[in-house]
Amino acid sequence: MKKLIDKILALENISKELEPTKKERNLLNQEVQSYANTFIETLKTKPAFSEGQVDSAKLKMSANKQSLTTLLTSYASEVADQGIKPASGGHLGYIPGGGIYTAALADFLAAFTNEYAGMYFGSPGAVTIENELLDWMKSVFGFPKEAIGNLTSGGSIANLIALTAARDKHQVKNERIPKSVIYMSPQVHHCIHKAIRIIGMEDIQVRLLKLDTSSKIDSKTLSEAIEQDLQDGLHPFMIIASAGTTDTGAIDPLEEIGNIAKQHNLWYHIDGAYGGFFILCDEKKELFKGIEMADSLVIDPHKSLFIPYGLGAVLIKDKEAVFHSHHYTANYMQDAIMDMQINPADVSPELTKHFRGLRLWLPLQLHGLEPFVACLDEKLLLTTYFRNQLEIIGFKLGPEPDLSVSYFWYPVEGVDENTFNEKLMEFMHQDGSVFLSSTRIEDKFVIRMAILSFRTKITTIDNAIVMIKKCLTLTIAHFGM
Numbered sequence: 001m002k003k004l005i006d007k008i009l010a011l012e013n014i015s016k017e018l019e020p021t022k023k024e025r026n027l028l029n030q031e032v033q034s035y036a037n038t039f040i041e042t043l044k045t046k047p048a049f050s051e052g053q054v055d056s057a058k059l060k061m062s063a064n065k066q067s068l069t070t071l072l073t074s075y076a077s078e079v080a081d082q083g084i085k086p087a088s089g090g091h092l093g094y095i096p097g098g099g100i101y102t103a104a105l106a107d108f109l110a111a112f113t114n115e116y117a118g119m120y121f122g123s124p125g126a127v128t129i130e131n132e133l134l135d136w137m138k139s140v141f142g143f144p145k146e147a148i149g150n151l152t153s154g155g156s157i158a159n160l161i162a163l164t165a166a167r168d169k170h171q172v173k174n175e176r177i178p179k180s181v182i183y184m185s186p187q188v189h190h191c192i193h194k195a196i197r198i199i200g201m202e203d204i205q206v207r208l209l210k211l212d213t214s215s216k217i218d219s220k221t222l223s224e225a226i227e228q229d230l231q232d233g234l235h236p237f238m239i240i241a242s243a244g245t246t247d248t249g250a251i252d253p254l255e256e257i258g259n260i261a262k263q264h265n266l267w268y269h270i271d272g273a274y275g276g277f278f279i280l281c282d283e284k285k286e287l288f289k290g291i292e293m294a295d296s297l298v299i300d301p302h303k304s305l306f307i308p309y310g311l312g313a314v315l316i317k318d319k320e321a322v323f324h325s326h327h328y329t330a331n332y333m334q335d336a337i338m339d340m341q342i343n344p345a346d347v348s349p350e351l352t353k354h355f356r357g358l359r360l361w362l363p364l365q366l367h368g369l370e371p372f373v374a375c376l377d378e379k380l381l382l383t384t385y386f387r388n389q390l391e392i393i394g395f396k397l398g399p400e401p402d403l404s405v406s407y408f409w410y411p412v413e414g415v416d417e418n419t420f421n422e423k424l425m426e427f428m429h430q431d432g433s434v435f436l437s438s439t440r441i442e443d444k445f446v447i448r449m450a451i452l453s454f455r456t457k458i459t460t461i462d463n464a465i466v467m468i469k470k471c472l473t474l475t476i477a478h479f480g481m
């Protein structure tokens with residue numbers, strides 16, 4: 001017995017390293033706090049993109065202990081200073097992320113208390129907070145209180161959960177799969193195609209609808225496609241619309257599509273991962289009319305609510321459809337079965353999950369909703385401002401955007417326009433002070449702007465214009481024009 005106790009105590013002496021003392025904790029916190037301050041204070045003066053090389057030796061797993069100072073230095077040079085900086089206001093490519101500070105503090109709280117946010121029994125408080133957030137989202141989007149939802153890691157998993165519910169509601173399985181039809185825009189986010197494959201619907205019929213001149217689904221085309229498929233003995237079962245496409249930010253005619261879905265008894269799914277929360281802007285409410293008709297809706301707080309990466313959400317009206325795949329009772333869970341609140345684990349493939357709701361709940365409670373809405377309104381106006389400035393210096397613009405994604409290109413003669421604009425993009429990436437990305441609209445190479453970072457301000461756009469002018473001069477010189 002003595003030997004056993006000695007052994008345990010010897011191990012305790014080593015493992016206690018995992019519980020720093022109060023003094024040690026203070027020192028560790030101070031170091032991270034000081035790095036956070038430096039990082040945030042210098043964001044404005046650093047490029048939004050650098051094509052650098054990571055010195056992987058500095059990130060190698062080492063058998064020996066290292067100091068936090070050393071590790072933070074490597075983190076700064078090899079992680080934070082490389083590639084695209086999603087925390088930078090100069091990130092105007094793809095769909096920019098957020099990263100508000102108070103959400104990081106919430107993550108800190110969630111991590112050291114390590115709340116178990118999968119089951120109400122485990123952490124009634126955490127699950128109540130998550131369900132509270134979902135209730136708030138239901139009210140924002142006009143969903144009934146009985147709808148259920150989940151806070152996911154992002155839009156991709158949220159879409160996966162919604163599509164699974166649609167599949168189960170309409171019993172799309174076995175020989176029914178190749179006869180079933182999903183309607184969507186060719187501009188739908190690629191995670192939808194991934195989800196279709198993941199949930200075993202690879203052999204389903206996918207109708208990519210023809211879009212109108214503003215890159216939106218044309219409801220007449222949709223109706224005709226459904227009628228044709230019905231005549232051909234197929235089984236139309238779902239229509240997917242976007243409330244803000246990734247490519248151009250277009251919002252499909254949600255109400256018209258909703259009526260068609262109702263008429264044909266189709267599952268109506270709306271992907272609002274990028275654009276959804278713009279519904280909070282008075283000026284844009286009209287565009288979202290009909291969103292409440294959806295059977296399922298995806299929204300990403302880590303996009304349009306400026307939260308750090310790792311927070312999406314899905315709302316679904318039909319609880320039974322969701323439970324079909326996700327609700328499970330195992331013997332070893334018998335203590336945890338309580339019906340007082342929906343368990344996140346019954347609405348998601350995840351069981352144990354990070355208490356990710358806190359990173360949205362805390363900032364919303366601390367700051368109130370107003371600055372979030374003001375920030376969204378600001379992004380909309382900055383988009384207009386950016387487009388005006390680009391036009392002044394000779395760029396051609398894509399159509400007036402619904403939200404904060406738009407595109408532009410420089411018109412040239414004598415040199416292939418796509419080649420010219422590709423080179424221009426290359427110069428912009430080399431510069432990196434502001435980061436923009438590109439896309440193709442009907443085979444035309446265009447430069448894309450997406451304004452969504454809470455740190456993008458009017459000075460950011462002024463800097464972007466300075467950079468673009470500089471790169472334009474370089475491109476013109478490159479082609480000897």
Ligand SMILES: *Cc1c(COP(=O)(O)O)cnc(C)c1O
Pocket residue numbers: 095153154155156157189191242244245246271272273274275300312
């Ligand atoms: C970003 C995005 C997704 C995917 O969401 P993730 O959070 O990246 O997984 C889906 N749909 C749209 C419209 C998006 O913009």
